[in-house]
Amino acid sequence: MQTKQAIQVSELRQRYGDFEAVGGISFEVAEGELFALLGTNGAGKTTTLETLEGFREAGSGTVRVLGHDPYRDRRVVRPQLGIMLQEAGFFADLTVAETVGQWRRFTPSPRGGDEVLAMVGLRGKAEVRTRQLSGGQKRRLDLALALLGRPRVLFLDEPTTGMDPEARHATWKIVQELVAGGTTVLLTTHYLEEAEHLADRLAIMHRGRIEVAGTVAEVVAGQGDRITFRVPERVQVADLPALRGAVADIVIDGGRAVAGYRVQGLQGALYDLLRWAEDHRLELDGLQARSASLEDVFLRTAATPEGTR
Ligand SMILES: Nc1ncnc2c1ncn2[C@@H]1O[C@H](COP(=O)(O)OP(=O)(O)OP(=O)(O)O)[C@@H](O)[C@H]1O
Numbered sequence: 001m002q003t004k005q006a007i008q009v010s011e012l013r014q015r016y017g018d019f020e021a022v023g024g025i026s027f028e029v030a031e032g033e034l035f036a037l038l039g040t041n042g043a044g045k046t047t048t049l050e051t052l053e054g055f056r057e058a059g060s061g062t063v064r065v066l067g068h069d070p071y072r073d074r075r076v077v078r079p080q081l082g083i084m085l086q087e088a089g090f091f092a093d094l095t096v097a098e099t100v101g102q103w104r105r106f107t108p109s110p111r112g113g114d115e116v117l118a119m120v121g122l123r124g125k126a127e128v129r130t131r132q133l134s135g136g137q138k139r140r141l142d143l144a145l146a147l148l149g150r151p152r153v154l155f156l157d158e159p160t161t162g163m164d165p166e167a168r169h170a171t172w173k174i175v176q177e178l179v180a181g182g183t184t185v186l187l188t189t190h191y192l193e194e195a196e197h198l199a200d201r202l203a204i205m206h207r208g209r210i211e212v213a214g215t216v217a218e219v220v221a222g223q224g225d226r227i228t229f230r231v232p233e234r235v236q237v238a239d240l241p242a243l244r245g246a247v248a249d250i251v252i253d254g255g256r257a258v259a260g261y262r263v264q265g266l267q268g269a270l271y272d273l274l275r276w277a278e279d280h281r282l283e284l285d286g287l288q289a290r291s292a293s294l295e296d297v298f299l300r301t302a303a304t305p306e307g308t309r
Helices: 043-050 074-082 096-105 113-119 135-147 166-179 190-198 216-220 266-279 294-302
Strands: 005-016 019-030 035-040 060-065 081-084 153-157 184-188 202-206 209-214 223-231 249-253 254-264 288-290
Touching: 005 043, 005 184, 019 043, 019 184, 019 202, 019 209, 035 043, 035 190, 043 060, 043 153, 043 184, 043 190, 074 081, 081 135, 081 249, 096 166, 113 135, 135 153, 135 166, 135 294, 166 184, 166 190, 184 190, 190 294, 202 216, 209 216, 209 294, 223 266, 254 266, 266 288
Parallel strands: 035 184, 035 202, 081 153, 153 184
Antiparallel strands: 005 019, 005 060, 202 209, 223 254, 223 288, 249 254
């Protein structure tokens, strides 16, 4: 059976005046998949999301959500979307229950107010005024409102900003349950751990382009594992070993030189390093070895200098 694509973006470009905020991006999200859009500040994530949500017409390229143009066919598409913006405004004097009640009036066949509040763990706050909610609780109320219309596609723009780790994990669980129930989710986040935890696939944007995309394993593959240690005082940088062909880069940290290697496969490279240290009777201060992570890929992408794309 062919997988149906809930979201299709092909060569999307968006400009603000002379400035190109999105420079020709393409990706697809299958029904029931969670796709995370990561990127540096100003990379173009929100502009992309706003286009998919039908708030902006595509500058050029094509965008389809559930098979429709979300801008031109928004009457068809919008009722099937749940949207959690970066900042939603609530009326400060309304209670949580009243806020949900107001939104229900504008939502066709909405979920029950109690039901959505229970889903996001806010039933105990139903009678609290929204201005008294904490930042994390406000984000959960935002999520409750996005879920009212039983959306087939849910857009979450930095959903866990301001949440403590417990609330963040609780939110991840809610999102995982929605995905398990067949909801398609497009998420933006600055928390790489969140993408690692939730995303079936992800893309990293930088200056309007998708620099890398795939599953976490695909994105991280080939990035190289990392070994670092402080260069021992009686060793010249030129005398450091090349570990399976990898040459050390040196940074100065707290007045001491730190050697860093990017190697393919930790075990062999560590074996060589420890044997070298043993042969030279050296203690390797601050020795660290770790597998490549999404953070490595992100930081490398973010470090791509201007004019190199
Ligand atoms: N209305 C606008 N007018 C002019 N420039 C804009 C406008 N909205 C966004 N931009 C610019 O377009 C670029 C992309 O912005 P966008 O908000 O899409 O990025 P983002 O990836 O969501 O960033 P962040 O992670 O900081 O939220 C930025 O350089 C931003 O300054």
